[in-house]
Amino acid sequence: MGWWTIDHTHEPNASSWVEGADGHPEFPVQNLPFGLFSNGFAAPRVGVAIGGFVFDLAGAARAGLFPDLPWLEDVAEERLNELLAMGEHARVALRHALFALLTDSARAETASAFLLPVAEVELHLPCDVGNYTDFYAGIHHATRIGKLFRPDNPLTPNYKHVPIGYHGRASSVVLSGTNIVRPQGQLPGTDGPRFGPSERLDLELELGVWIGPGNDLGHPVPIAEAHEQIAGFCLLNDWSARDVQAWEYQPLGPFLAKSFATSVSAWIVTPEALAPFRGPAFPRAAGEPRPLPYLRDEADERHGGLRLTLGVWLQTRAMREAGLPEVRLSGGSSEALYWTVQQMVAHHTVGGCNLRPGDLFGTGTISGEAQGSEGSLLELTEGGQKPVALPNGEERRFLLDGDRLRISARAQAPGFAAIGFGECVGEIIG
Ligand code: CA
Numbered sequence: 001m002g003w004w005t006i007d008h009t010h011e012p013n014a015s016s017w018v019e020g021a022d023g024h025p026e027f028p029v030q031n032l033p034f035g036l037f038s039n040g041f042a043a044p045r046v047g048v049a050i051g052g053f054v055f056d057l058a059g060a061a062r063a064g065l066f067p068d069l070p071w072l073e074d075v076a077e078e079r080l081n082e083l084l085a086m087g088e089h090a091r092v093a094l095r096h097a098l099f100a101l102l103t104d105s106a107r108a109e110t111a112s113a114f115l116l117p118v119a120e121v122e123l124h125l126p127c128d129v130g131n132y133t134d135f136y137a138g139i140h141h142a143t144r145i146g147k148l149f150r151p152d153n154p155l156t157p158n159y160k161h162v163p164i165g166y167h168g169r170a171s172s173v174v175l176s177g178t179n180i181v182r183p184q185g186q187l188p189g190t191d192g193p194r195f196g197p198s199e200r201l202d203l204e205l206e207l208g209v210w211i212g213p214g215n216d217l218g219h220p221v222p223i224a225e226a227h228e229q230i231a232g233f234c235l236l237n238d239w240s241a242r243d244v245q246a247w248e249y250q251p252l253g254p255f256l257a258k259s260f261a262t263s264v265s266a267w268i269v270t271p272e273a274l275a276p277f278r279g280p281a282f283p284r285a286a287g288e289p290r291p292l293p294y295l296r297d298e299a300d301e302r303h304g305g306l307r308l309t310l311g312v313w314l315q316t317r318a319m320r321e322a323g324l325p326e327v328r329l330s331g332g333s334s335e336a337l338y339w340t341v342q343q344m345v346a347h348h349t350v351g352g353c354n355l356r357p358g359d360l361f362g363t364g365t366i367s368g369e370a371q372g373s374e375g376s377l378l379e380l381t382e383g384g385q386k387p388v389a390l391p392n393g394e395e396r397r398f399l400l401d402g403d404r405l406r407i408s409a410r411a412q413a414p415g416f417a418a419i420g421f422g423e424c425v426g427e428i429i430g
Contacts, residue, residue, distance in 0.1 A: 003088070003227040003271055004278045004303035009099045012417045017108040018115065021051035025410075026420030029102050032095055033267035033422075034232070036080055036124040039116060044124045046076040046083060047116075049267050049422070050102060054121050056114040057098075065111060066097050080126040080210075080268060084231035085357035087213045088271075091231065095272050123266040125175045126234075127210060127358035132173055132262065133348060134206075134238055134254075134362035135165040139282065139338040141365040144379045160289050163339040163347045165364075168238075169259035173360060176235075176265050176424040182401065183260040185244040198241035200384060201399040201428060204365040205312050205375035205407050207334060208236035208264050209341050211359040218352040223297040226342035229355060232268035235310075235407050235424035236362045239263065242378055242398070264360070265424040273419060277411040279305045282338045294350055295343045304340030309333055310366055310409045312375070317402025319392055326406060327391055330380055332368030334409075401430040 008014070009030060015022050016029040027033070027049040037054050038044040045058035058076035066072050072094065075082040083091075101111050136142055139159075146154030158164065182201055186193040212231035215221050221229055238258060245257030281304040284290065297304075311331035319326070339347075344361055367375040374380040377398050381387055387395035399405070404427040412418040 002299060002303070004275050006275055009095055009272070010276050010416060012415060014099070014103055016050065016102045017105045018050045018053060018102060021102070024051045025418065026422060027051055028417050028419065029099060030417040031269065031273045031419040032098050033269045033273065034080055034083065034126065035267045036126045037121040038124065039121045044079070046078075046080060047121070048098060049118070050115075052118055053115040054118050055102070056116060060111065060114040063114070065101065065114075069094060069097055079128050079358070081128055081358035084127065084210055084212045085214070088228050091270060092272055095270065123175065125173065125264070126266065126268055127360070129170040129173045129360050130356045130358055132168040132170040132360045132362070133165050134168045134258070134364065135163055135339065135344055136364040137163060137337045137339040137344070138364045138366045138375060140332070140336050140369045141367040141375055141379065144367060144374070148383050160338070161292070163295075163344050165344070165348070166253045168262065168362070170360070172259055173262045173264060176263055176422070176426070178261070178263065178426060179429045180239055180261045180263070180426045182428055182430050183241050183244065183256065185241060185256050186247055187243040188247040193247060197430065198243055199398065200242035202240045202242050202377045203312065203399065203405050203407075204238035204240055205310055205331070205367075206236040206238055206362045206365055207308070207409070208234040209344070209361040209363065210234065210268050211355045211361070212357060214356040214359070215349055215354055217354040220352060221345055221349040221355075223295060223300060223342055223346040226300075226345035227271065229345045230271055230341055232270050233274065233421070234268060235265040235409055235421050237263040237405065237407055237424055237426060238362055238365070239426070240376070261426070262362070263424050263426045265422045267422045269419070269421055274306060274411060276413050276416040277307045278303045279307050279335070281305045281340045282335070291343065295346055297342065300340055300342045304342050305337070306334045307413065308409045308411050310375070310407065313406040313408070314390070314396070315404045316390065316394055316400065318394055319390070320402075320404070322392065324392055326404070329388065330372055330374050332366050332373035332375060334363075334366055336366050336368055337363055399428050401428050403428045
């Protein structure tokens, strides 16, 4: 038994009585992600995505549909911090209870009263985000960015020893669908800085990680227990103003270049749902440094990696006005993460830092090695030098007003039902 365990809830032929759930590209009964929703004047509460519906978990708990989970009624009426804080054991019990309910046609009549079409509800940011930390674990991203500055030695000497990150801004984490206002700031110029709207607005394709129970100040989380702190995953777009960043980043790293908005997708996909899509951690070649002991764990090396396919899609204003669909800009695989999420937790806490329920991590930009798998325009256009040609004749070096960006992720493996994450979208407004 471990956090990568496959059980009956991953059975590919499992069938739900919820219309359209079987074979749903993102939310079949094998997924069951949590989100925060409201309808009408009711306060936001916890729901579960199933097919094209939201299952009102709070309402169902109140109506007594989960008699074996007496704690559920209280936590389902709150932001998801409370449920995430319950930890792995409670989350697995809830997954099993939900799976039993949504696959048992004898209970369809009772439970279907708590299904709402997703188009009829409003989704909210799932947690009160206390802290947001962004890592830099995408090794091909780090290499390509490094090459722009240090062609012969792109990776900094610390990269393969320490999971690099910075403390981001939690207050500007926004839900998918929120418009992104182009930031103004100090831009580098030949005669000193200018002030104005960023001219090099970029995206960063990342996974978000929602933290569960948390740890006490001064009590590091050992790597072997780090999985207990990981409550779920989402899509994350770390919008970045490259010109602001280039001028301000030395010597303390990103500041205003990244604090104007960070978009996350609405649904929290659990580690249990992702169990079939686990694999080994990033392979260290012979001669590469072994991680220090506090970052090393046999189970993490064998199962700590994630096998997700990510994509970036763009629809410009001109495309929208002409009725043209979005186009795929790029996309890669989460196998490009040099550090596992467990290693990020162990490292984040090793000095004594406390994590709290609802804290958010970004993995760092996920880029593949090959052309066409870059997770940012900075890489895709080589620092803005080689514009991307779009099918309607437009081109992009960086994002323009009216551009609508969507990122997606899909988990797929032979013998299992594929699952998705929903969408993480944002439109740039001036
Ligand atoms: Ca980032």
